[in-house]
Amino acid sequence: MEGFRCVVNCELPEVEEMEISDAAVPWSSPDSWPSGAVPVEGDEVEVPSGSWIEFDIEETPLLKSLTINGRLTFKNDSETPVNRTIHSYWVFVRAGELIIGSEENPYDGIATIRLYGDPNGEAVAFSMFTEGGNKGLMNVGLVKMFGKDRD
Amino acid sequence: MGDKVARVYGGLDWVAGDQVALLATATQWTHTDYMTIESYDNATGDITFTESLKYYHYGESSSTAADFSGVDMRGEVVLLTRNVRIVGNDTDSWGAQIVTSDTVELNGVQRMGQLIFDNVECYNCS
Numbered sequence: 001m002e003g004f005r006c007v008v009n010c011e012l013p014e015v016e017e018m019e020i021s022d023a024a025v026p027w028s029s030p031d032s033w034p035s036g037a038v039p040v041e042g043d044e045v046e047v048p049s050g051s052w053i054e055f056d057i058e059e060t061p062l063l064k065s066l067t068i069n070g071r072l073t074f075k076n077d078s079e080t081p082v083n084r085t086i087h088s089y090w091v092f093v094r095a096g097e098l099i100i101g102s103e104e105n106p107y108d109g110i111a112t113i114r115l116y117g118d119p120n121g122e123a124v125a126f127s128m129f130t131e132g133g134n135k136g137l138m139n140v141g142l143v144k145m146f147g148k149d150r151d
Numbered sequence: 152m153g154d155k156v157a158r159v160y161g162g163l164d165w166v167a168g169d170q171v172a173l174l175a176t177a178t179q180w181t182h183t184d185y186m187t188i189e190s191y192d193n194a195t196g197d198i199t200f201t202e203s204l205k206y207y208h209y210g211e212s213s214s215t216a217a218d219f220s221g222v223d224m225r226g227e228v229v230l231l232t233r234n235v236r237i238v239g240n241d242t243d244s245w246g247a248q249i250v251t252s253d254t255v256e257l258n259g260v261q262r263m264g265q266l267i268f269d270n271v272e273c274y275n276c277s
Contacts, residue, residue, distance in 0.1 A: 014258050095262070100235055106270065107235050114238045115247040126254040126262075136248040137237055140262040143251070147235035147270030150164055 012127065015095040018050030020071050026056045039063060045088075047072050049095055055084055062116065063088040065124075068096035068141065074111050076101060081109035089116045090124055090134060093141040101146035108148070113137060153203050155189075158210070159228050161196040169232040171198075173208045176226035182206035185231075198228075232272065239275030246277025 025032040032038075032053055039045045041061035047053050051070040066072075066088045074084055091098070091113060101107035117135030124132045132138040157173065165171075167188055175182035186200040213221030239247030251264040 012256065014256070014260075093264075103269065110234045110236065112236045112238055114240055116240045116242065117245065117247075118242045119245045121245075126252060127256050130252055130254045132250045132252065133248055135239060135245060136250050139249075139251040139266055140254045140264040142264075143266045143268075145235050145268050145271045147233040147272070149270055150230055150233065 012094075012125075015049050015069050017069075017095050020097075021050060021052045024052045024054040024071075024073065026075075027053050028057050047096060055086070057084070058082060059085045060087050065089055066091045068093045068098050071097045071099065074100045074107060076105065076107055076109070078105070078108050083110040083112070085112040085114055087114050087116065089121065091115070091137050092124060092126075092132075093137075093139040093143055094126075095141060097142040097144070098139075099142075099144045102144075103146055106146040106148045111145075111147075155200045155203050157198050157200070157204075157208070157228065159196045159198060161192070161194050163191070163193070163196070163230075165191045165198070165230060167191070169230060172229045172231055173204065173206075174227045174229065175206065176209035176224070177207050179206075184208070233270045234272075235270065236272045236274055237276065239277070241275055246275050247273075248277060249273065 028038060030037050034048055039060060042064050044064045045066045047068045047070045049069040053070065054073050054075050056075040066086065100111045115135045115137065121134040123134050124138055126132055126138065126140050165188060167190055169188045171186050171188060173184040173186065184204045184206055189199045189201045191198050208226040210225050212223055212225055214224035215222045237247060237249060251266040253263045255261050
């Protein structure tokens with residue numbers, strides 16, 4: 001039997017933390033990303049510290065990972081609700097925030113985070129001391145999600 | 152058993168396509184049925200499912216009549232569908248997971264995970 005402490009991210013690079021911007025920039029714009037390109041399939045995507053990205057497209061390609069060190073919110077339109085989906089092997093909310101809807105205005109469309117992976121997939125480690133498994137929404141930051149109340 | 156219908160309260164916001172669970176009411180705790188609504192009559196509360204129920208579910212509201220104040224032993228019908236969802240893609244029945252944790256990073260930075268879920272559905276999670 002072999003045991004692995006962790007496979008990837010054993011030593012996460014430090015985050016230089018900056019105050020989150022007052023204005024959101026759209027996911028769909030290349031200018032919103034440090035790489036200068038909208039994420040494509042297989043990307044290891046980071047919402048950088050200091051930036052506030054609004055998820056304004058219907059669907060991402062299948063990402064390898066999504067790390068949130070800034071803020072990621074879902075664009076909501078109550079008049080014409082849009083269904084939005086993030087496809088990723090894992091989502092790691094680290095020095096940042098993942099927010100869908102709000103207490104006052106729950107999300108109106110269908111917001112989905114679809115996670116991928118199998119029993120042998122790479123595990124995510126928050127640090128040398130904490131491991132989070134794979135195929136997960138891992139959170140050491142802030143996650144707030146508000147769906148519509150049903151009755 | 153074998154039925155495709157059940158009656159709940161009228162006036163709910165349930166619609167075709169919603170998923171519900173009918174909890175076990177007999178001796179086997181595993182006898183929960185997971186059903187998809189085909190139609191819901193808002194006036195009567197009658198539900199028709201897309202498929203037949205596998206198990207028996209008790210539905211009489213005053214089970215003990217005048218005795219014991221007519222204890223209500225009806226099986227619960229639980230609406231599972233929500234519009235904000237965390238979904239595990241179905242691979243080898245390996246579920247997705249949601250982890251909120253504290254951690255200390257190598258440089259000593261402490262992080263304390265916080266999570267608020269309100270009407271969030273977790274599907275294929277383990």
